[in-house]
Amino acid sequence: MRFSCKKISKPFGVPVKTSRGTFPCRESLLVRIEDKSEAFSCGEIAPWDGFGCETLAEAEAFLRSCGARVPAEIPENLPCTAHAFSAAKFFFENPDCRKISVPQKRLCAKLIRRFREDAPEKILEEIAREHSAGFSVFKIKIGLDAQAAELDFCEKILCGVPAETRVRFDANGAFSAAALPRLAELSASPVVDFFEQPLSPSPENDAKIFDFSDGTGAKFALDESVRDPWAFPRTTRVVAVVKPLLVSDFRRLLAWLENVHGADVVISTVFENSPAGTEALRLACSRVAENRRRPFGLG
DSSP states (O other), X not given: OEEEEEEEEEEEEEEEEETTEEEEEEEEEEEEEEOTTOOEEXXXXXXXXXXXXXXXHHHHHHHHHTTTBOOSOOOTTOHHHHHHHHHHHHHHHOGGGXXXXXXXXXXXXXXXXXXXXXXXXXXXXXXXXXXXXTOOEEEEEOXXXXXXXXXXXXXXXXXXXXXXXXXXXXXXXXXXXXGHHHHHHHHTSTTEEEEEOOBOSOXXXXXXXXXXXXXXXXXXXXXXXXXXXXXXXXXXXSEEEEOGXXXXXXXXXXXXXXXXXXXXXXXXXXXXXXXXXXXXXXXXXXXXXXXXXXXXXXX
């Protein structure tokens, strides 16, 4: 089996602003595998900052070393590269798995673009517009300003959103442990879905999140910390945000989703291009996620 590769660079309609900086565009590598009959399948290599994966340059260097033959083994330090080939092979061998309708708006969380200078009123106006269009779950990036200012921003958002909506605040590891009590208080609001990755990913910080959430009932989720989903505790209140493109073994991910017990799971994206973004949507709506109550996430 052979493969070819194409580099993709697409600007965001609105730059993505997180606590790690501003991202004006998305770069990735589209991998296409095919057999002698020219039947083919595709996967995407889409690393994202903060998840401990390889850089795009490292992935390109490895692919050049492979020539045109699909590699039999991929180094452990190239998880996104391994995922691209693993997913492409799976869908090549299981074409019927592509025949899943994409989710409706009610099954998707809407990412609300935000800049540091945006007042809460501006964000609330956008939420109101998107709510009228059919969305009910919204994700907002926080951690763009000083910690106290961001906590105040969250409180103002929660006071202004419609009662029938839910909000996910994504900190991308921007807060310190000192903020956990206040985040727990804010998460008691019925419109809070969860606070995502409040602390930077590390074994020590992850343990604090698990202990604090399990002890107080705080609605927290981990994202950058979920590099190996199968290591996620089965009995915890903390939500596992799983980005398929960052998980090296697609088949093992499917098996884990089919057998996970206790932990709540959100399937999410890393702003990937087609076809990988579509595959993530399909995965979120497939039988392995049919009993999950939380909508698909973006970013």
